Amino acid sequence: MIKRLSGFLIQWRVAVVALLAVVTVVLGYFALGLEVKTTFSDLQPANHPYVQINEKYKTTFGGANVVTLMVQVDKGDIFRRDILEIVQRITKDLQYIDAVNQFQITSLASKKIKNVQASTEGIESLPLMWPDLPSSDQEIEVLREAAISNPMVYGQYVSKDLSAALITVDFIDRLIDYDKVYPQIQEIINEVEVDGVEVKVVGQPILAGLIINYLPETLKIVGMIIGVIALLLLVTEGTLRGMLLPLLSGGVTGVWVMGVITLMGINLDPLAIVITFLIAARAVSHTIQLNSAFDDERRSGGLNSRDAARLALRKLFRPGLLGLATDAGAMLVVALTPIPLLQKASLIGAMWVGAMVIGTLVMVPVALSWVRADSEHRLVDLRVNTAVSAFLRLCTRLTTNRASASAVLIVAVVLLAVSGFFAKDITVGDANPGSPILWPDSEYNRSDASINSRFPGSDRMFVVIEGEEPDALKRPEVLDNIMQYQQYMENLEGVGGTQSLVDVIRPVNMVLHEGNPRFFKTGDNALVNGEFLFFALAGSDPGDIARFSDIKYQNGAVQLSFRDHQGDTIRTAIQASKDFAAANPVDGVEYRLAGGLIGVLAAANEVIFSGQIQSIALALLVLFFFCALAYRSSQAGLFFLPLVVLSNTVTFSFMSWQGISLNVNTLPVAALGIGLGVDYAFYITDRIRESFHKDGDVREAIAFALSTAGRAVIVTAATMIASVVLWYFFSSLRFQAEMGLLIALWMSVSAISALVVIPSMVYLLRPRFIFGAVRKGEDYSADSAGTGAAYAVQGRA
Template sequence: MSQIQDNQMSLIERFVFNARPLFLAIFSIMLVILCFQAVQVKPEASFTKMIPSDQEYISNFLKYRQELASLGNSIRIVVETSDENIFNADFQEALKQISDEVFFMPGVDRTGLKSIWTPNVRWAEVTEEGFIGGTVIPDDFKGTDSDLVLLKTNVLKSGQVGTLVGNNFRSALIIAPLQDINPETGEKLDYRELSTNIEQRIRSKYQTDNITIRVVGFAKIVGDLIDGAVQVGIFFLLALIITAIMLYLYCRCIKSTMLVMLTSVFAVVCQLGVLNLLGYGINPYSMLVPFLVFAIGVSHGVQIINAILHEAQKGASKFDAARLAFKGLYAAGLTALVSDAIGFTTLMVIDIEVIQELAIAASIGVAIIIVTNLILLPILMSYVGVAKSAVKHLDESDVDDVKVVKWFSKFATPKHAKVALVSALVILVVGLFYSQQMKIGDLDAGAPELRPDSRYNLDNAYLVDNYSTSTDIFVVMAETADNQCITYKTLSLIDNFQWNIRNIPGVQDVKSVVDVSKFGSFGMNEGSLKWFGLNRNQYVINSSLAKVPAGLINASCSMAPVLIYLNDHKAETLQGVVAGVKAFEQQYGDQGVKFTLAAGNAGIEAATNIVIEKSQTEMLIWVYSVVIVLCAITFRSLRTVLCIILPLILTSVLSQGLMAVLGIGVKVATLPVIALGVGIGIDYGIYIYSKVKEALARGENLYTTYTYALSQTGKAVAFTGITLAVGVATWVFSPIKFQADMGLLLTFMFIFNMLGALILIPALAWLFKVENKQKIPVKLPNEPKLKNVA
């Protein structure tokens, strides 16, 4: 079988190196075309891409999406005054202009826009003659003192204090529902453009010393994330510079350094170009993918350069050195990259479109690296070769590295292998303990994607502190037969439901059509408190609901939403509400009313958490299954597969434990990180074991075998792990918190995957007896250069 593989490799080798000019011409054409496409890639984001569209709760929400439009994707604009209250002419004029400005913004659902200046916000009161009412802002409002007194009276009568007017009367709120499609262009709503419009047409234009503008909502979060992407680009550039410096210090060859950097950047450019051709953009959650593609490219490029240096050290010409390096690493590199690509595609099992797009982007990038760093780089190196200074540096470092190699080689001996395995087992137990405490969903109030002191989170905190209605709304849909949503039986059951839910920790308040009916009965009976309740007479109920606000019942009177206002959207809060709704439905669901989950931003968050909780285990099973199968095909040994996979599993468990300790929840932003870490970590094990296999085939024992593997590829593995860790560690300073979290997790995974490959692979090889039955030597051979160890 090995002879067949050798023949196949020789054929591939001849095909690549005998057609170098042709390959270079093809690569040049690809670069021009894909560069042109790459510069056209645009940042994008979509509310619907962030939610699991096939999840049960989301399907229920989409069924009533029109009726619940104001409770879905919307922005809230708070206009705050530094004066004593909002009842002055200057503030009201500014509020009117801002309301009008928002009304004409592209993407705003104008029929659902609400502020005290919109005609759909009214006041009502009870008189001896019955109900009277009107718009909060009269048609003849001029801003006079008498008008302002009347306005204050109307606001108090409207019941909007705490909803559209701050509890301290020092701010007013504008609620603007958004459409997924911009009706002016017919294209998907551009959240970056919308966020820019808010900043330019609202905040910059109307914010003064006396007026402060605050904005919250999904669209503003995305806008801030995209704005933060500019700084992320700076971190990417910083990572490139750090990598280039460390790569030069490693190989001491400016030509090799430049070519590894260029081919890796070439891979990123090609990836972006292909994404644009396929109609994809870059969203805030896939901004890390270009760096990961670059990191994987550097990882494999370093292995190629390392192999070329060793061949040059033996006296090979630049052509032969590149050809032999290609021949020696092609199988291992291809296995590693195919494992990466297919492993990333396993993210497609997660029913959240933004993660699926991330999987596609990462897989495309890795597929391109097969071409750029496994084929193009050796071809280019066959022309330019490595500098003599690089070979001289390798000669000197071989001697200097003997102690380091000798230290790591000890883990191939029984004594040190036992220490490594016991230590790993202890660490695994600790990791498993803490990983059980890992939480699903957001663990912080506001927008956890941003820093706690970010402008958005400060704006959100102001709104929560000064308004009675939270920005976190969980909606349960009370479904009935047609024309049965306001019968006494239905309303009574909804009232009972509200009382139960109101007593769940984390719930601020609960509202529904029941409250409207109670207030109507109260009003029709001269404001007597004894009438503030549900009336058994259906005609009285009908009268009390003569003017139901839009959105509290649907047109066929078969659904009445129950609005649950929450303190926050933390995972525990959402789980408590879901459990409470299910418990009530199980007890009372056979009485003609079905309490269906869920809508509102908190309801959608709960659905997303459920999908993530289900998918995280499924995703890990898939990614490890793919890696195991490909390693088994390559090495044809179960023991070898275990030696490569077990260190990765240890790192995955420790990463989950680290997330629990640091308070990082598993959510859309962090779920892919562990799979991406596994994809990159597998490269280390495959490259090391390919050299172990090579030495074992020559009849060497485990100790000498592992010493040879370290001398050939171990230093490159260590360099790659440290360099990539340093590069992503800069993300910790990102203004985008979830990217800082990703940087921290990836740094941890790069380091521990590298250490796991260098320490645990030989220890596991000893445990599983992956060696020849020769006596293990206790000393390194006397040769000063490790290249002669084998």
């Protein structure tokens, strides 16, 4: 079949190229409309119970797109008219931002923040600083005392040292456009900042907006990396053809996929751009292998370009297709994780790898068939080939000696065991405070640390208390249970504070008893608690109590503030909530977890944690299946597994050491690494097999494979490694830098394993699928006879 296919493609090469050109132009037109943006719903595993709770109650208790702003003074406190004016202005201006939930803007200047007072005229519940600012020093002092004496304000919206005020705002998830919200908030901040006053801001919309804001920088780095790849290919290959064909293959297949996903209405997440280099590396790798095989056939066999291209395609089609099938299968496994972002990344990756079957395995040999030997000259000759040949001769000596080959395998087993031991400690969810997407010293992470040092925390989670009937939340035993839950959770590290209906009722009871602290508690029965709530909400607008209870007092929420969203912090809080609810049941109500950003992250972490072993196991199963199918041997399926496991355990142990966690952004890279770790080995193994069945000499076969496919492995790995590490030095996004390092590490381990571990295994184990009888249909015909010996001689030369 491969023989007929190669002959057909070369015979009808003009029609093939014309067809590919038309497809590229059409899909390229649609690719121009590709949307590069972040969609928050893509991060949520839709069927997870936490996400369902968040979706059900987010409009009242607050969603995951909360933005926190802190107005901080350098000297003195915020109780000055000019500072209070800034707080008021920000609070008002936030109402006009796109997709804002106007009922979820809370600050010292909002109507929601009230103070309950008792006097001879009765009970009053009045906003602290709404609608007007205090007009005199005396009124400012009254405001200061009211804020300090109100537990819903002091430490919550005014820092305990009085140097900062907090403003929180929530957005409607289905309407929010981060590309619009971020600059609008930034404009508000720029208009109010003056000397001696800082406004710090954090939250998911701000983080997503920053990522989009860095897109021009990212595209500049992309252009720089493409330039470096082109230069390195020119240096290593020496010809324009050697430089342009790999770039053309990666570019054309990328255009096809971008056009298709645009037609499908799929957006590209900005953070996924770095992953595209991992996928594009496959096109570069396969193209270099085809280029190398083409040169080998034309030089040693004396063939013309058409025959050399046809024969190169015949010999490399199976390992190339096997490598691409493994890559695509490993990516599709990620789609089983029910998180839309991962499913989109999986689909894009699988389609791109699939496109390479045409854009690389077909287009490149067809293009090579037009190469004229008499018109092609080396443009660069830096004696790179001399150094590469010397290294490959060293690999040959190392892997064709029983003692040294055994030593190689022993080192590989030890490395596998050690890296596997440390890889088990990899963190699921964020591993460090702040955002792992940005550098620790970024303005966002410094703002996050500053806010969390003065307030309970910028990250929120709500736990719902669902009642079976109206007024369930007024019952004393329910309120006591909620209070105990709050005290229990506030003792956990990472939880900065909690708020609930209890915190609304207790101050009213104390005020009614002339400020006696003994009465800072809830009422003795539901009727009394209802009266307290009536006093607290007198003159309030509908929705002012919404973040703690619905209007029937049947379903309520405990709002928890977190100082970080590390994976361990979230898991501890979720488990503690489950343990408390199980140990302290109350008739008629049920605790339901969990909403807000922390709830959504908890859902994603749980899905990833439960599915990571399954995903890796399925990816390895895919590898086994395709290898066994391609070589018609279950032994072949098992042969390559240790290599893949080694490259993955080494990378995971590096992630654990460097504090790089496994989350929705890094998981696609980890999955694609399953296929990445074995591509090089397929080419080495197939060339060993080809040479052995011609010459019958194991040492000569290994020398032939390393001097041909091995050279292409070195060129590919060196080119991609040297280019992707540029992310680390030039990107303002820590995620891109770390993924660049991971890709470089993966390629390094994979390349070294393919050059020394695989040949050592072949030499010592003599697997039947390599050294067994030639199967019917396989063709090592006379048109290439003797090339194994010829290349073996070249490898030793």
